[in-house]
Amino acid sequence: MTDTYLLGGHALIDGTLARADIRLREGLVAEIGPALRPAAGALVLEVTGFTMPGLIDAHTHISWAGTAPMPRTLEGVRARAEHNLRRMQRAGVTTIRDVGSLDGVALDASGGPGRHAANQIVCAVGGHGTEAAEQWRGLPSLAMEASGPQGFRAAVRAQVERGAGLIKLTLNAADLEVTPQEARAAVNEAHRLGRRVACHASVPEAIDIAIDVGVDTIEHGNGATPAQLDRMARAGIVLVPTVWIFQRSLALARRADGGSGAAWPPPAEIWQARVDAHRDVIRHAVASGTRVAAGTDAIQGFPPDALADEILALHALGLDPIDALHAATAGGAAALGMPELGRLGEGAPADVVVFDGAPDDVVTRRERPVAVFQRGRRVR
Ligand SMILES: [Zn+2]
Structure with a gap:
């Protein structure tokens, strides 16, 4: 299965926003790191805002x-x-x-x-x-x-x-x-x-x-x-x-x-x-x-x-x-009662959403996501 890379943005992990690249593989979050390098043929999404759990x-x-x-x-x-x-x-x-x-x-x-x-x-x-x-x-x-x-x-x-x-x-x-x-x-x-x-x-x-x-x-x-x-x-x-x-x-x-x-x-x-x-x-x-x-x-x-x-x-x-x-x-x-959901971390299900703005914009302006991944599959 092709890996997907979310590159260049921030990620909301356990309530903290940090600069992070993310790799999705086979329905899971495979890797979160500061500067991931996509393999040839991987899908790449440039993130201008931030990624958070679905x-x-x-x-x-x-x-x-x-x-x-x-x-x-x-x-x-x-x-x-x-x-x-x-x-x-x-x-x-x-x-x-x-x-x-x-x-x-x-x-x-x-x-x-x-x-x-x-x-x-x-x-x-x-x-x-x-x-x-x-x-x-x-x-x-x-x-x-x-x-x-x-x-x-x-x-x-x-x-x-x-x-x-x-x-x-x-x-x-x-x-x-x-x-x-x-x-x-x-x-x-x-x-x-x-x-x-x-x-x-x-x-x-x-x-x-x-x-x-x-x-x-x-x-x-x-x-x-x-x-x-x-x-x-x-x-x-x-x-x-x-x-x-x-x-x-x-x-x-x-x-x-x-x-x-x-x-x-x-x-x-x-x-x-x-x-x-x-x-x-x-x-x-x-x-x-x-x-x-x-x-x-x-x-x-x-x-x-x-x-x-x-x-x-x-x-x-x-x-x-x-x-x-x-x-x-x-x-x-x-x-x-499913603590494995609702969090962004290596090994977590690749249910993630990507926004263009910052968390404040998403909350106060009800900004809609620019990308949605369901178990690693892009659905928006
Ligand atoms: Zn009801």
Whole structure:
């Protein structure tokens, strides 16, 4: 296989920007050095800016995201998912963690970024994940509803049998919907089967349960108290706050038309409260050392390739530019429990992105990559 050389630029390695050339070979980063000399016949890319690990979107719904109307056929939904994957990849996303898609769609997708998918959302009967069911009437469902500890265990097993690489569990919408016993049963069963649990918890009662039963990540976490964030930091639970989608939803809800295009638009006051809460949550997460991962949570009405918006939003709430990029690389890897991802080093997978500008430009101006490599293969 032909080697690829990225020459003349800088590289972002473990949070430090340094002058470095990079050689990719057989899907891996083979060599990083100050002045590599390409062999005859090698592919060479002159880097004017810097190279960094490929981005990880830690909270996607690939069968659901998109600004066009929801397709009415399964074929249409599958095409939408493939289209979303390609768009994300061109934006520099080389890995996604899909935390809920119509049954089978994310598992059956092909191409695009590396995919780690929960398949369906596991939730209470009529719980969070079922609200927008009208959008996929006649199609496979986004959610698998469960009741009682046995029911939650069975739902987790069903997702794993279908091929889920992780489990998505939702504990609340406006109010708590799942008992501590049900949550514990789901998490224990997932862990017994070697699957991590991404837990939607955004009110304090749900967040307490999530921490108590040992979930691996907390999604949104708007209502997290400082004490809860301290507990998360100590337990190594990763926070995937998805702040951009809340800010964007607030902007839509404020529009005169009431935010048409959003999946189920609550009034602006509710979005405002969630956005305000996130401000304090992110500030305390930074102070307490809680691990933060960047995720878009783009659903019906929102573009799939918005990770740059989430990175900028995290920066605006207090992460410095390098930490904001870290949230979209090593943070996502921590959410996945795959420390080999999200880092640039010899022997790491050759999932890398190249930018023309500096890290500050990428964060504050949402600069798009000039080149994207997926396991060493150039895809942009
Ligand atoms: Zn979500």
